[in-house]
Amino acid sequence: MPTIRIAIDASGGDYAPSEIVAGAIDGARQHSIELILVGRSEQIDEQLLKHDTKDLAIEIVDAPETIEMQEDPAQAVRKKTNASIVVGCELVRDHRAEAIISMGHTGAGMIAGLFTFGRLPGIDRPAGIVPYLGFKDTFMIDVGANTEVQPKNLLQFAIMGSLYVERVMGIPNPKVGLLSNGSEPNKGNAIGKQAYPLLAAAKLNFVGNVEGHGVTHGEANVIVSDGFAGNIALKLGEGLIDEVLNQVEHAAVPIDDKLRGVLAKLRERHDYARIGAAPILGINGLLFIGHGRSKAPAVVSAIGLAVKSIESKLLEAIVEGLKGS
Amino acid sequence: MPTIRIAIDASGGDYAPSEIVAGAIDGARQHSIELILVGRSEQIDEQLLKHDTKDLAIEIVDAPETIEMQEDPAQAVRKKTNASIVVGCELVRDHRAEAIISMGHTGAGMIAGLFTFGRLPGIDRPAGIVPYLGFKDTFMIDVGANTEVQPKNLLQFAIMGSLYVERVMGIPNPKVGLLSNGSEPNKGNAIGKQAYPLLAAAKLNFVGNVEGHGVTHGEANVIVSDGFAGNIALKLGEGLIDEVLNQVEHAAVPIDDKLRGVLAKLRERHDYARIGAAPILGINGLLFIGHGRSKAPAVVSAIGLAVKSIESKLLEAIVEGLKGS
Numbered sequence: 001m002p003t004i005r006i007a008i009d010a011s012g013g014d015y016a017p018s019e020i021v022a023g024a025i026d027g028a029r030q031h032s033i034e035l036i037l038v039g040r041s042e043q044i045d046e047q048l049l050k051h052d053t054k055d056l057a058i059e060i061v062d063a064p065e066t067i068e069m070q071e072d073p074a075q076a077v078r079k080k081t082n083a084s085i086v087v088g089c090e091l092v093r094d095h096r097a098e099a100i101i102s103m104g105h106t107g108a109g110m111i112a113g114l115f116t117f118g119r120l121p122g123i124d125r126p127a128g129i130v131p132y133l134g135f136k137d138t139f140m141i142d143v144g145a146n147t148e149v150q151p152k153n154l155l156q157f158a159i160m161g162s163l164y165v166e167r168v169m170g171i172p173n174p175k176v177g178l179l180s181n182g183s184e185p186n187k188g189n190a191i192g193k194q195a196y197p198l199l200a201a202a203k204l205n206f207v208g209n210v211e212g213h214g215v216t217h218g219e220a221n222v223i224v225s226d227g228f229a230g231n232i233a234l235k236l237g238e239g240l241i242d243e244v245l246n247q248v249e250h251a252a253v254p255i256d257d258k259l260r261g262v263l264a265k266l267r268e269r270h271d272y273a274r275i276g277a278a279p280i281l282g283i284n285g286l287l288f289i290g291h292g293r294s295k296a297p298a299v300v301s302a303i304g305l306a307v308k309s310i311e312s313k314l315l316e317a318i319v320e321g322l323k324g325s
Numbered sequence: 326m327p328t329i330r331i332a333i334d335a336s337g338g339d340y341a342p343s344e345i346v347a348g349a350i351d352g353a354r355q356h357s358i359e360l361i362l363v364g365r366s367e368q369i370d371e372q373l374l375k376h377d378t379k380d381l382a383i384e385i386v387d388a389p390e391t392i393e394m395q396e397d398p399a400q401a402v403r404k405k406t407n408a409s410i411v412v413g414c415e416l417v418r419d420h421r422a423e424a425i426i427s428m429g430h431t432g433a434g435m436i437a438g439l440f441t442f443g444r445l446p447g448i449d450r451p452a453g454i455v456p457y458l459g460f461k462d463t464f465m466i467d468v469g470a471n472t473e474v475q476p477k478n479l480l481q482f483a484i485m486g487s488l489y490v491e492r493v494m495g496i497p498n499p500k501v502g503l504l505s506n507g508s509e510p511n512k513g514n515a516i517g518k519q520a521y522p523l524l525a526a527a528k529l530n531f532v533g534n535v536e537g538h539g540v541t542h543g544e545a546n547v548i549v550s551d552g553f554a555g556n557i558a559l560k561l562g563e564g565l566i567d568e569v570l571n572q573v574e575h576a577a578v579p580i581d582d583k584l585r586g587v588l589a590k591l592r593e594r595h596d597y598a599r600i601g602a603a604p605i606l607g608i609n610g611l612l613f614i615g616h617g618r619s620k621a622p623a624v625v626s627a628i629g630l631a632v633k634s635i636e637s638k639l640l641e642a643i644v645e646g647l648k649g650s
Contacts, residue, residue: 135568144506147506147513147514147515148514148515179557180553180557181469181472181552181553181556181557181560182556188472188553189472189473189551189553190472190473192553211556211557211560212556212557212558212559212560212561212562212563212564213560213561213563213564213567214564215561215564216561216564216565216567216568217564217568226514227506228505228506228513228514228517228554229553229554229557231506231507231536231537232504232505232506232536232537232554232557232558233537233557233558233561234537235506235536235537235538236537236538236540236541236558236561236562237537237561237565238537238538239537239538239539239540239541239542240541240562240565240566240569241565241569242538242541243460243541243542244565244566244569244570244591244595245569245573247591247594248570248573248587248588248591251587251590251591252583252584252587258577259577259584262573262576262577263573265576266569266572266573266576269572270569
């Protein structure tokens with residue numbers, strides 16, 4: 001099998017380029033892949049000098065523009081044709097790399113991916129799937145892109161999410177649940193109630209509606225939601241975990257070394273920025289977008305996800321999976 | 326001023342009648358009110374024998390039926406005309422009591438209130454407002470009744486919620502926020518985007534959209550939401566707090582007395598069953614519904630909320646507040 005080649009957006013993220021390049025190098029070595037680093041080439045050169053990379057195959061592709069957080073993503077993607085995320089996606093489209101990873105602007109990444117790759121056959125709307133804040137074996141799809149959905153979108157999210165979690169995360173026959181306000185099939189908003197029978201009839205391990213507390217209690221591996229409620233659930237969870245751990249810390253002042261260690265471990269476990277990156281599912285190419293606060297270990301982990309997605313032929317599996325639906 | 330008289334559903338809740346009657350007696354004494362206990366009269370008599378009630382004015386109204394959790398609330402309310410929650414609402418409608426408090430079936434309570442009292446002028450949909458899981462000065466409306474809303478419903482929730490939090494919870498000029506997936510005015514689902522300018526134009530201290538993490542970070546005192554996302558946010562919060570505190574406990578095994586105390590205190594602070602009860606706003610009568618797990622202190626606290634609502638003329642304020650909208 002020829003060596004896998006992955007493109008990394010070296011200019012995207014709060015800690016770019018240093019942490020991104022460092023993580024890319026570690027990841028390339030750990031996963032035996034070839035790298036294309038996309039970004040400001042002089043900056044990348046400068047970073048590479050800090051590392052021993054003689055054993056690695058690293059190509060640099062100059063892409064001097066970046067898309068800033070405050071820019072309108074659709075406009076910026078169209079205008080800045082030399083932005084690292086745009087050039088990175090084109091490398092995948094042109095078969096020079098098999099996946100692109102970016103810790104930059106999420107919206108710009110999604111739009112660059114959609115514009116460059118188009119959608120997979122059978123998909124109306126792409127969606128992001130994320131591990132739910134470090135809660136073991138729990139993933140949520142969608143978490144922001146699609147504030148309005150139709151029942152068929154939720155069905156497509158469910159099929160894509162289930163295949164990703166099974167093939168890439170290694171959870172056999174994943175439980176799929178529909179985020180709702182009650183566990184009975186007749187609970188939910190209008191769209192959810194229409195989606196329920198579609199999910200129940202699909203080739204999925206559908207466990208029915210999952211209420212808020214079911215998310216953290218492991219009721220499903222894939223929590224299917226519109227991007228509005230999913231985004232609220234994700235950010236609310238981030239805020240709550242942070243707040244509750246802070247409350248423990250404050251209530252226990254002066255805290256001893258043992259509790260300090262426990263809290264540090266839990267903060268790390270639930271830190272969204274450490275998770276690696278999330279794939280945008282439903283576009284016709286492999287794109288992984290991580291948290292802006294990602295450091296080198298998140299890049300290593302993202303490379304692992306990309307490699308598994310490539311090796312398990314995730315995109316082909318999704319196209320096949322959608323045929324029956 | 327004549328003594329306030331409040332009706333209590335002595336048959337509703339997991340710990341009825343013993344904890345309900347005990348809490349009613351404590352609350353009546355603390356708040357100097359008269360009581361009507363509604364439920365199975367022989368059970369109430371039996372409970373009253375356990376207490377010294379010579380100084381209190383307590384009336385018993387026999388209502389031998391109860392509505393069970395698994396019953397369809399609308400059908401049950403129509404059929405069981407002698408259910409304690411139905412009879413209790415009628416006492417308020419007939420001016421024999423100024424408020425009714427129940428720890429029973431939430432859905433049945435809402436429907437009994439709506440059928441018996443009707444809606445306040447200017448209100449299209451009643452909604453429940455709850456303190457958000459013990460996070461100081463943070464309340465959420467709606468949390469379940471209205472899975473589908475129109476922009477005007479969100480505006481009405483905002484006005485009712487703001488008046489309740491100001492008059493009954495004593496928070497001056499409360500900050501009102503719209504639960505959303507982004508802080509900018511153009512973020513949100515379709516209904517939220519239409520509601521935003523309505524809230525901005527109303528006589529409210531509107532702080533704009535509030536994202537998930539803003540809920541626990543005190544960005545607003547009144548979080549306005551449809552009942553679908555609000556219910557998910559409430560139950561997700563319950564699950565997460567529980568889960569995170571359990572994780573601290575497990576990671577710290579063997580835990581010492583100090584940490585055991587800290588965790589117990591935080592569990593208590595965030596325990597939804599201890600907060601008393603939530604009013605159903607928008608119906609033409611004062612109805613408070615508490616958690617099924619409520620014990621005596623929650624009943625005492627609910628009586629306090631009812632007294633403040635009566636004394637501050639909450640319903641009149643809502644009718645007046647809606648006129649300008």
